[in-house]
Each structure stands twice: as C-alpha cells, then as structure tokens.
Amino acid sequence: MIEATESDADARKNEGHGGHWTAALPSRESNTVEELLRWVCQEGKPAGEAKFDCPQKGGGTCPEKAFGIQYPDLPLRYFLLVVTDSSKDEPSNEVVSGYPYCADGCVNRIRVDKITTWSNGVEGIVHGTMRGGPEVNFFDADFYKNHAIYQTGKAYDFSIAGLAYKLRKATENKMIITEGPAVDFERERVLREDASADISKITSVEMSLEEMRFLICDDQAVDDAEFRTVVEEVGYFEVSGVGYYRLRAVLAWPNDCNFPGYIYAAETLLQGYRPQKGDSIEGWLWLQGRLVAETAHDSVPEIAKAELANLRYFAAARAEEDLAGEPLGVVVVGRTLVQWGGEIQLYEPRGQTTPTFLFTCKQATWQVWVCAQMENEKASDVLSASEQERRVQSAAECGHRAAFAVVEFKDWGHGYRIKMAGLEELQEITGGSGVINYIKKPGLAANKEGQ
Numbered sequence: 001m002i003e004a005t006e007s008d009a010d011a012r013k014n015e016g017h018g019g020h021w022t023a024a025l026p027s028r029e030s031n032t033v034e035e036l037l038r039w040v041c042q043e044g045k046p047a048g049e050a051k052f053d054c055p056q057k058g059g060g061t062c063p064e065k066a067f068g069i070q071y072p073d074l075p076l077r078y079f080l081l082v083v084t085d086s087s088k089d090e091p092s093n094e095v096v097s098g099y100p101y102c103a104d105g106c107v108n109r110i111r112v113d114k115i116t117t118w119s120n121g122v123e124g125i126v127h128g129t130m131r132g133g134p135e136v137n138f139f140d141a142d143f144y145k146n147h148a149i150y151q152t153g154k155a156y157d158f159s160i161a162g163l164a165y166k167l168r169k170a171t172e173n174k175m176i177i178t179e180g181p182a183v184d185f186e187r188e189r190v191l192r193e194d195a196s197a198d199i200s201k202i203t204s205v206e207m208s209l210e211e212m213r214f215l216i217c218d219d220q221a222v223d224d225a226e227f228r229t230v231v232e233e234v235g236y237f238e239v240s241g242v243g244y245y246r247l248r249a250v251l252a253w254p255n256d257c258n259f260p261g262y263i264y265a266a267e268t269l270l271q272g273y274r275p276q277k278g279d280s281i282e283g284w285l286w287l288q289g290r291l292v293a294e295t296a297h298d299s300v301p302e303i304a305k306a307e308l309a310n311l312r313y314f315a316a317a318r319a320e321e322d323l324a325g326e327p328l329g330v331v332v333v334g335r336t337l338v339q340w341g342g343e344i345q346l347y348e349p350r351g352q353t354t355p356t357f358l359f360t361c362k363q364a365t366w367q368v369w370v371c372a373q374m375e376n377e378k379a380s381d382v383l384s385a386s387e388q389e390r391r392v393q394s395a396a397e398c399g400h401r402a403a404f405a406v407v408e409f410k411d412w413g414h415g416y417r418i419k420m421a422g423l424e425e426l427q428e429i430t431g432g433s434g435v436i437n438y439i440k441k442p443g444l445a446a447n448k449e450g451q
Helices: 009-013 018-024 030-043 181-193 305-322 328-339 385-397 424-430 442-448
Strands: 045-055 061-071 076-085 092-102 106-117 124-130 135-140 155-169 174-177 205-208 214-217 224-239 242-252 259-266 280-297 343-347 356-361 364-374 401-411 415-421 438-440
Touching: 018 092, 018 155, 018 259, 018 280, 030 061, 030 076, 030 092, 045 076, 076 224, 092 155, 092 259, 092 280, 106 135, 106 259, 106 280, 135 214, 155 224, 181 205, 214 242, 224 415, 224 438, 259 280, 305 328, 328 343, 328 356, 328 364, 328 401, 328 415, 328 438, 364 385, 364 424, 385 401
Parallel strands: 135 280, 155 259, 364 401
Antiparallel strands: 045 061, 061 076, 076 092, 106 124, 106 155, 124 135, 155 280, 174 205, 214 224, 224 242, 224 280, 242 259, 343 356, 356 364, 401 415, 415 438
C-alpha cells in the first residue's frame, strides 16, 4: 500500500468536479446535474464497495464504507460516490461526490510512483510513469476501492480515457524552423546530395505537424492535460438526450511506445465540428484511469500484455470494417471473436441459412451460429434445442466444435445497446476479454460522422 501524501497542496486545491460536469454537459444548467444524480440514485446499479478510514473534522479517522452507483450502462456514465456515516446516533449514507465516469478506455501498463488522496479520503490522483519514460497523472475513477492495492514502483494495467474541456480540428499543420539542429541537418542532407550546393540559401526548414501526438499534464490541476493527436476511430452515442463522440487515438508515443486512449467529447462542445478518422485534433482534457487488473508487475516491459490487448482491438476494428454490409448481429459477433484473439471466416454449412462463422483460436476451430433479435422480441431464427444438437453433431463430423450466439439489441437512438449470450464457454476457453456492448446505427452514424 502507498501511504497518502500530505504535502500535495497544489493538487488538493483542484479537488471537485464542477469543471468536469461542465465538460460533460456544456449546454445545461447546474440544477440539471442535481437532477441527473437523483436519476442515478433511482435507476443506477452498484459499482463496488470498499472499507476506508474516513477523515474526521476534529482530527483522526473513523472506519467507514464507500460504494459507487452508476448509470446508464454505456461507454460514458454518471457516477455517484456514497459513504456511510456511523458517527451519528442513526447511521446514514451520504453522497460525497459525483462525476462523469469513462467506462471504456484503452489499456496501458503504468508504473505507480505515488498517489494523492483527496480530503474526503475516497478520491484521488495516481502519479505514474508510462512505458517509454514520460510521467503521467490521472484521476482514478475507482480510487475508493483500489487505492489500498497500489505499491510504489509497481506497474499496473489501467484503462485510460479523457473527457474533453475543449476540442477542435488542429489549425496548424506545419511550422517553420529558422535555426537549430533541424536547419543544420537539412544543410547536411543537401550537401550529401550535391557537394557544390550553396547551403547559405537554406535559412529555414518546414516541419509537418500532421502526425504529431503529445499529452502534457498541467502543473496545477495535474489530472488535466493539453493534447494533440490523430483520430483513429470515431464513435457516437447518446446519454439522456446528450450526444457524445468517442474518439480513439494514440495520446502519446514516447520512444516509439504507443499510449492509446479514448477521448469523449460532448457534441455541443464541438460547435458543429464533426470529427473524422484521420483528423488532427487538439485541445484540453480531464485524464481519467481505472484499474483493470490487481496484479502488480515489477516493471513496465517493452512488450506488455496491455499492448497485446490494443493490437487485438485494432484487429477487431478492421474486422468490423471487413464485415460492413452484413447484418449487425454478424458484425457484433465477428468483432468480438477477433478481439478474443482468433481468426474468423464467414461460413455456409450445407443446407443451413443461419449466419455462421468459422472461428479458429488456440489450434481449435468452432462453428459459431449467429441469431439476432430486438429486445422483448423473439427472433424467428433462434434455434431449437434439437436443431442445436443436430448442428453440434454436424460440426463434429467436420472436426469442429460448436457455439450459438444470441444477440439482443435495444434501440438507444443513434445506436443499439447490445446483450450477447451463448458464448460464455467459448470465452472461457479462449481466455478472451471484452464483449461489444454498443454499436452505431449504420445510416445515422454515417450522417453524424459526415461520411
């Protein structure tokens, strides 16, 4: 466990989430946040609990319990942090904080150097070092239940995402350098090509910024950062009538080591700008992380399990592009299977019309049948028990195993919330992690992204 530091006065000055709610709900009034948090209390689900030493006004601490409530079940959620108060004659529960919660992020392995615990004892900042060397600070969205786990100098896998305060398409994509090593290198290059060249005419060098990616944490609000990056994937969803873009990007690449993350931006914050894949973007964000595995590592290795997860993610994104035009159930299952680390091929067993994948992973092959339905509607192609048994036998005759995926869609406006059943055993066998739980409506998504 890392002892909470008492000397981080500057970090403590920036406690609270007023600016974070403004970023998440830029066009709404403050009383709306209170209404949303009341909604979370009524409709939300538990997000875990933990015991902690609660600071007392008169000094000292008292053992209490903290627990989280979150809603809805989407990539960006609204989160309430509640603590028990046993000091009163009648013990009670008190809401001590509420903040936007980035449920989906990109996994990065980060060495924990220290933590700063906020005054309430259940929120705080992780100060760490990313792979490749640079320092990084972020608000730990699950600090209340995980801070006691961390050990100084140990590395952990964190899901990293940012909520944008400001975001725009980058306006400067080149800069002119008039002195320094860049100009000297250019003169040397010209001389190598032509020894008689007049290098005195080379007074400047034009540098492209189109591929620049950086993340610079603020000195005071240490979990805030200035960024510039290139959009690699664009998603869109709505929460309680508020539209959000979810942009996947490499936030930094120190010493050729990628540090990927999601950037969430409220649609109204962008003032009409519609991000596109390949855009250079810049702005300010609130950097957030959450622990995804309690295992501590002695170092941040050159090739980490976290990077393998990121490589699988990109493979899954490519698979989704390859499956464009197929039924959404097929797209969802196909992307999920690739994200679990296997290879897929659409397959048409003789005499069968149900969409089927051949999924190869760990030297075994499965036939995976896909059935899709809207919420509360039974799909006509859901297979009976006898038909499933027949297909299991048919797959075995080909040397394959069998699995049956049932995908249920719930309409969320510009996209569908997804529930998937039938692949639990396959997931356990493959050791796969992550299930696609949201997908854009093809037509509306194209309009939103300006495609």
